[in-house]
Amino acid sequence: MASASSTAIERTEPSVKPGRWNLQTVGGLAALTEAAIYVAGIAYFLIILDYANVTAPRQQVELFVANQTSLYAVSLLIYVVFGIVLIALVLALHDRLRSGSPSLMQAATAFGLIWAGLVIASGMIANIGTATIVDLYATDPSQATTTWLAINPVVEGLGGGNEVVGGIWTLLVSVAALRAGMLHRALNYFGVIVGMAGILSAIPALGEIGGGIFGLTQIVWFVGLGIVLLQTSRRKMK
Known part of the structure; x- marks a missing residue:
């Protein structure tokens, strides 16, 4: 009986070590940071740059040239920093859920790390590409526009036009949490919806709608996830 009770505890409790900082605390802060980065990126592109209303490639290039410094900083934030912080969150969730649903969490963690790598790579390409476009624009605006048309799809x-990998990760994490009876049931069901929206963004006809829904709803999911992970960490430190 003692052995059975010990096994049950191992399946339902994350490995939280004593001390102010532990993996669950880091994961909770990482989730909240991801939400904040999402909001910052949306505010920059939609409000400051008004990028949604700049549709002609030549105008987009001119916008980049006029905002090179801020664009570089924001791209670094929303892609590279986002990806690095995502790794911490992926590992925290793996630690939290692996005992309750080991097979699903192995798959989820793999997709999470792949997504982080893709996002980081996207940001590096975006910044190098933007610098190249700005340099070309000074001597040949037409060539700069052509280069932008080649770089943008990459x-x-x-990291942005297709959210299928992030959607799969979110879906697998949410299903694993539901099966294990961990995190919060409402948050997990919401995560299933978020993940499905990301996966649907792979369908050309639903790309913009699915990607938009995924981005907006994942902000809410990240906030909820951060709160749950931080609450878990605080309870275990008492």
């Missing part, structure tokens, strides 16, 4: 394909 950036979008890796």
